[in-house]
Amino acid sequence: MLSAVARTSMRSRATARILRSAHHDIPSPNGMNMPFDTQKKSFKYIYWGSCAFFASLPVVAVWWQLRKGNGNRNY
16 A cells, blocks of 8 residues: 555656657747848858857867977067
8 A cells, every 4th residue: 555645756757758648749940049031041040150250169179288388479
């Protein structure tokens, strides 16, 4: 026999599971759930350009630190 607390806990988890899975019934076309337009032609260039820019920042930082560390003041 389960205690009243255990029964309440089991019942609330089952209800929450049912409520959480209800969002799958809402139709959303591809890209409509994003705050920007993915269907524009320039989107792929902006996306990949920003990815390349942010991925290159650590490389530029390492290059800058190694370049200025050789004691040469003419940089």
